[in-house]
Amino acid sequence: MLESSPDIWPPFETTLPSALGPPEVPALANMGLAQRRQPALLLVDDDPFMLGMQSRMLRSMGYTMIGTAESADAALALLGEGRAAVDVVICDLNMPGVDGLEFLRRLGDSDFRGSVIVLSGEGPRIIHAVQKLLAGRPLRILGALEKPAGRAVLRVMLDRWQTTIAPAPQRTLPTFTAADLQAAQQAEQWVLHYQPKVDLRTGALTGTEALLRWNHPEHGLVYPDGFIGLAEDCGAIGALTDWVLRAALAQLARWQEDGLNIHMAVNVSMENLRAPDFARKVGAMVRQRRLSPQDLTLEVTESRVMAISAAPLETLVRLRMQRFGLSIDDFGTGHSSLAQLRDVPFTELKIDRGFVHGARHNQLIRPMLEGSVGIAQRLGLQTVAEGVETEDDWTLLREIGCDIARGYFIGRPMAGDHLGAWLADWQAKQPRLIAS
Ligand code: C2E
Ligand code: CA
Ligand code: CA
Numbered sequence: 001m002l003e004s005s006p007d008i009w010p011p012f013e014t015t016l017p018s019a020l021g022p023p024e025v026p027a028l029a030n031m032g033l034a035q036r037r038q039p040a041l042l043l044v045d046d047d048p049f050m051l052g053m054q055s056r057m058l059r060s061m062g063y064t065m066i067g068t069a070e071s072a073d074a075a076l077a078l079l080g081e082g083r084a085a086v087d088v089v090i091c092d093l094n095m096p097g098v099d100g101l102e103f104l105r106r107l108g109d110s111d112f113r114g115s116v117i118v119l120s121g122e123g124p125r126i127i128h129a130v131q132k133l134l135a136g137r138p139l140r141i142l143g144a145l146e147k148p149a150g151r152a153v154l155r156v157m158l159d160r161w162q163t164t165i166a167p168a169p170q171r172t173l174p175t176f177t178a179a180d181l182q183a184a185q186q187a188e189q190w191v192l193h194y195q196p197k198v199d200l201r202t203g204a205l206t207g208t209e210a211l212l213r214w215n216h217p218e219h220g221l222v223y224p225d226g227f228i229g230l231a232e233d234c235g236a237i238g239a240l241t242d243w244v245l246r247a248a249l250a251q252l253a254r255w256q257e258d259g260l261n262i263h264m265a266v267n268v269s270m271e272n273l274r275a276p277d278f279a280r281k282v283g284a285m286v287r288q289r290r291l292s293p294q295d296l297t298l299e300v301t302e303s304r305v306m307a308i309s310a311a312p313l314e315t316l317v318r319l320r321m322q323r324f325g326l327s328i329d330d331f332g333t334g335h336s337s338l339a340q341l342r343d344v345p346f347t348e349l350k351i352d353r354g355f356v357h358g359a360r361h362n363q364l365i366r367p368m369l370e371g372s373v374g375i376a377q378r379l380g381l382q383t384v385a386e387g388v389e390t391e392d393d394w395t396l397l398r399e400i401g402c403d404i405a406r407g408y409f410i411g412r413p414m415a416g417d418h419l420g421a422w423l424a425d426w427q428a429k430q431p432r433l434i435a436s
Contacts, residue, residue: 038063038064038065039063039065039087039088039115039158039161039162040065040067040085040086040087040088041058041063041065041066041067041086041087041088041089041090042066042067042068042069042075042078042079042086042088042089042090043055043058043066043067043068043069043090043091044068044069044070044071044072044074044075044089044090044091044092044095044100044103045068045070045091045092045095045119046070046071046092046095046096047092048070050092050147050148051068051070053148054090054119054148054149055068057151057154058154061151061154061155063158067086071095071097071098072091072095072097072098072099072100072102072103072106073097073098075089075091075103076098076103076106076107076110079107079110079112080110086112086114087114087115087161088114088115088116088117088142088158088161089107089112089114089115089116089117090116090117090119091103091104091116091117091118091119092119092120092147093118093119093120093122093126093130094120094121094122100118100120100130101130101133104116104118104134104137104139105137107139108134108137108138108139112139113138114139114140115139115140115141115142115161116134116139116140116141116142117141117142117143117144117145117149117154117157117158118130118131118134118141118143118144118145119144119145119146119147119148119149120144120145120146120147121146121147123146124146124362124363124364125364127144127145127146128144128364130144131143131144142157142158142160142161143156143157143160145157173219173222173226174219176226176227176230177230178230178234178236181227181230181231181234181236181240182236184214184216185236185239185240185243188243189214189215189216189217190212190213190214190215190240190243190244190247191212191213191214191215191221191415192210192211192212192213192244192247192248192251192416193210193211193213193413193414193415194208194209194210194211194251194413194414194415194416194419195208195209195211195406195411195412195413195414196208196406196410196411196419196422196423196426197209197265197384197404197405197406197410198404198405198406198410198426199403199404200385200394200397200398200402200403200404200405201398201403201434202434203426203430203431203433203434205260205262205423205426206262206263206404207262207263207264207265207297208262208264208265208419209264209265209266209267209299209406210244210247210248210251210264210265210266210267211224211267211413212224212228212240212244212267214226214227224267228269231269232269232270232271237269237271237272238271238272238275241266241268241269241272242281244266244267245266245282245285246285248264248266249264249285249286249289249291249296250289251264251416252264252289252291252295252296253289253290253291254416255416255419256291256295260419263294263295263296263297263325264295264296264297265296265297265298265299265325265327266296266297266298266299267298267299267300267301267329268298268299268300270300270302270308270312273300273311273312273315273316274311274312274315275315276311276315278315278319279315279318279319279322280318282296282298282319282322282324283322292323293322293323293324294323294324294325296324296325297324297325297326297327297347297348298319298324298325298326298327299327299329299350300316300326300327300328300329300344301329301330302340308340308343308344313343313344316344316345317345320345320347325347325348326344326345326346326347326348327346327347327348327349327350327384328340328341328344328346328348328349328350329350330350330352330386331349331350331351331352331372332351332352332354332355332368332372333352333354341375341379346381347381347382348381348382348383348384349372349375349376349379349381349382349383349384350384350385350386351369351372351373351383351384351385351386351402352386352387353386353387353389353407354387355368355369355372356369356385356386356387356388356393356397356407357387357388357389357390357393357407358392358393359393359396360392360393360395360396361392366396369385369396369400370400373400373401373402377401382403382404383402383403383404384402384403384404384405384406385397385402385404385405385406385407386406386407387406387407388405388406388407388408388409388410389407389408389409390409391409391433393405393407393409394409394410394433398434410426411426
């Protein structure tokens with residue numbers, strides 16, 4: 001049964017909005033979630049001392065609706081009986097009897113639709129693994145923290161509840177067909193957006209990456225995840241990449257004529273690299289625009305798990321012999337591995353955002369980020385960090401000597417015409433960011 005900590009006043013039953021009977025505060029089910037300011041919290045921990053300490057802390061942070069349970073069973077009984085509308089369950093992993101993992105599994109099977117923060121003294125690797133385990137559950141995981149959790153991190157997690165509670169309605173896209181792609185190709189419904197890349201030491205704009213969007217007459221802008229796989233499967237990717245290369249090079253030529261001395265990165269599929277004339281074709285396109293091969297970097301991601309085979313490797317070597325830049329994209333994810341780094345003459349290593357954003361305070365990914373930069377430096381490759389979303393990310397990358405950054409902190413993908421305005425904004429804040 002519910003154990004109410006004596007430290008918490010008023011006690012649980014009256015502080016949490018009841019889902020039964022007349023609610024003090026409207027119950028979860030009866031109101032627009034976004035209207036609520038205060039999440040109702042339920043702390044689950046077998047250690048009464050810890051329960052008391054964490055709830056006192058939460059109270060001092062201004063949270064008033066706090067309940068406690070000293071076992072998973074007590075918490076499940078409480079939530080299952082619908083006696084309390086809980087928004088966020090903060091639970092310990094290591095409990096006797098029903099442990100945190102089983103508790104969360106059962107919670108996922110119940111009709112609980114709130115959020116969860118996992119607390120554990122087990123260290124970052126366990127916490128990370130638990131986060132992965134929970135990813136497939138119908139629970140909203142706000143995060144996992146080492147115990148005891150400090151005020152600052154708890155605040156971040158609970159703020160996350162505020163921002164994720166009313167998620168933007170997900171557009172459900174139809175499944176496109178090969179015929180749709182063909183029609184799009186004929187009507188040229190493609191648009192490129194460009195995302196800036198800047199030098200971490202000087203702050204200078206070094207180039208942009210071209211990101212493809214499908215300007216669909218009914219569905220609006222469709223992002224690459226919605227159609228690149230299909231284009232690869234149905235043989236449309238060849239013509240599509242030709243279009244992307246032509247448009248990106250035309251834009252680059254315009255920027256260079258305007259005096260911007262920058263380069264362009266374009267994503268290519270493994271399928272493109274299988275075409276025997278790909279390297280020759282790209283060479284011809286660049287010459288036609290009077291650009292230099294050094295101005296173009298081709299980014300390669302292996303989307304399927306397999307070793308790079310002879311035909312794509314041949315194309316990559318040909319491209320490199322013409323002095324195009326070659327980038328291993330999403331480095332660190334399952335498909336872009338050390339074996340590819342060993343076998344392909346890459347000039348640039350792009351570290352996936354999963355190893356970049358938040359690395360400063362994450363003891364698990366930070367060494368991997370530092371290690372990746374170290375490997376690239378020793379191999380003489382340029383390093384590009386993706387997913388730089390905060391000033392913390394930016395500062396850490398400067399400290400560890402990464403070369404180039406890209407991400408929302410610097411600029412979102414934008415239409416080519418907007419680059420000038422973005423640059424003016426960026427240059428205004430640049431001095432502060434490269435001050436130390
Ligand atoms: P990518 O090359 O890793 O591109 C980065 C993706 O992350 C882009 O999404 C970009 O909008 C997004 N992004 C950029 N900065 C941040 C950040 O700070 N935080 C977060 N959370 N996200 C960020 P997008 O445009 O949807 O592209 C997804 C993927 O589609 C690309 O991943 C690339 O692999 C592929 N793609 C894009 N354009 C093309 C193309 O022309 N041809 C091919 N074959 N693939 C493309
Ligand atoms: Ca890319
Ligand atoms: Ca990437």
